[in-house]
Amino acid sequence: MDTIFAWVSDDSDNYKTIEKAGSIIKSGGLVAFPTETVYGLGANALDEKAVTKIFEAKGRPQDNPLIIHINYITDLQKYAYVQDDRVYKLLERFWPGPLTVVLKKRSIVPDIISAGLDTVAVRCPSHPIARALINSAGVPIAAPSANTSGRPSPTKASHVYSDLNGKIDMILDGGSCDIGVESTVLSLAAQAPVLLRPGGVTLEELEEVLGRVETDRAVFEKIDALRKVSSPGMKYRHYAPRAKVIAITGNDRAVIGYINKNLKNKTEKTGVLCYTGEEKKFKNADMVISYGKKKQPVTLTQNLFDALRAFDETDVQLIFARCPGTKGLGLAVSNRIMKAAGFERIDL
Numbered sequence: 496m497d498t499i500f501a502w503v504s505d506d507s508d509n510y511k512t513i514e515k516a517g518s519i520i521k522s523g524g525l526v527a528f529p530t531e532t533v534y535g536l537g538a539n540a541l542d543e544k545a546v547t548k549i550f551e552a553k554g555r556p557q558d559n560p561l562i563i564h565i566n567y568i569t570d571l572q573k574y575a576y577v578q579d580d581r582v583y584k585l586l587e588r589f590w591p592g593p594l595t596v597v598l599k600k601r602s603i604v605p606d607i608i609s610a611g612l613d614t615v616a617v618r619c620p621s622h623p624i625a626r627a628l629i630n631s632a633g634v635p636i637a638a639p640s641a642n643t644s645g646r647p648s649p650t651k652a653s654h655v656y657s658d659l660n661g662k663i664d665m666i667l668d669g670g671s672c673d674i675g676v677e678s679t680v681l682s683l684a685a686q687a688p689v690l691l692r693p694g695g696v697t698l699e700e701l702e703e704v705l706g707r708v709e710t711d712r713a714v715f716e717k718i719d720a721l722r723k724v725s726s727p728g729m730k731y732r733h734y735a736p737r738a739k740v741i742a743i744t745g746n747d748r749a750v751i752g753y754i755n756k757n758l759k760n761k762t763e764k765t766g767v768l769c770y771t772g773e774e775k776k777f778k779n780a781d782m783v784i785s786y787g788k789k790k791q792p793v794t795l796t797q798n799l800f801d802a803l804r805a806f807d808e809t810d811v812q813l814i815f816a817r818c819p820g821t822k823g824l825g826l827a828v829s830n831r832i833m834k835a836a837g838f839e840r841i842d843l
């Protein structure tokens with residue numbers, strides 16, 4: 496299949512490009528598009544055949560459910576049962592934006608979207624291109640991250656291109672994503688809210704509105720692939736570059752010292768994923784890639800996946816990854832690094 500690649504800038508030609516993309520979605524095709532979190536691979540959420548194509552293009556396991564993207568809070572109750580006001584209280588603050596809510600689903604939602612669960616995940620993106628596309632398609636859009644299953648999520652159109660060129664109908668290039676990690680997934684399907692995936696909206700922000708929010712075990716621990724989990728996506732090795740990753744937490748001196756000691760005795764090509772400004776500290780590394788400033792966590796979320804992908808262009812076999820603490824956006828960064836590492840971690 497020939498994939499159309501279209502740059503979407505701020506000029507009036509956008510209108511035609513978005514119309515084209517919208518008509519592809521309407522007629523059952525696949526379009527990759529930018530959101531404020533990561534690029535999504537969209538299809539008409541109400542068209543089961545179109546949604547099947549998403550799973551095929553990504554090589555995604557069928558038991559991993561998809562998020563439905565809508566433009567207005569008022570559309571939520573078309574697809575999910577909204578039983579209490581706390582949902583609207585939450586969404587008034589965080590929508591449009593990087594928050595996905597999981598609620599009991601209505602029967603209009605095809606089973607393939609929810610992978611047979613009785614719940615559905617819904618999100619209202621803030622990115623103007625995502626919003627224009629949903630509007631132009633005139634249907635809700637099902638969209639996982641637009642990467643090959645298991646690879647780091649795409650934060651640039653070139654990432655989508657390298658994974659999915661030839662497998663999808665169109666890629667809309669809107670530049671780099673502002674947040675760079677996926678949305679926060681919060682289950683409100685039961686009485687107590689549960690954080691299933693940390694993301695652009697922080698746990699602290701959620702708790703300001705909801706009071707205490709529980710965090711699912713899968714955020715911190717490796718989950719047995721056979722066990723039933725609340726969010727099936729959490730059980731797969733994810734965000735993984737080809738090299739083995741070891742996540743390292745602790746204070747600067749201890750972590751830098753530990754990595755250098757190991758670099759001296761290394762037996763394989765070894766890379767370091769570090770913070771900006773400390774690149775020169777790892778003289779014996781075969782490859783050093785920095786991913787942002789420790790004190791500005793949003794720079795870490797923005798660049799993490801691009802940095803993990805950059806290691807794939809090299810021949811390193813092992814990566815020591817600097818992992819931040821779990822406050823604020825640090826929780827999302829740390830969760831993605833732990834997942835890339837298959838939860839192999841060293842706490843110093």
Ligand code: TXA
Pocket residue numbers: 530532533534535536559560561562595597609612614615616618638639640641676677678679680691692725726727728729
């Ligand atoms: O930021 C994002 O959320 C991006 C952009 C494109 O919107 N999308 C995204 O989709 O990250 P995906 O498919 O890569 O991740 C969706 C996550 C998975 O972990 C999945 O298991 C979980 O949401 N999920 C979806 N439906 C669910 C449900 N009904 N119950 C629990 N978890 C669900």
Ligand code: MG
Pocket residue numbers: 639640648
């Ligand atoms: Mg994904």
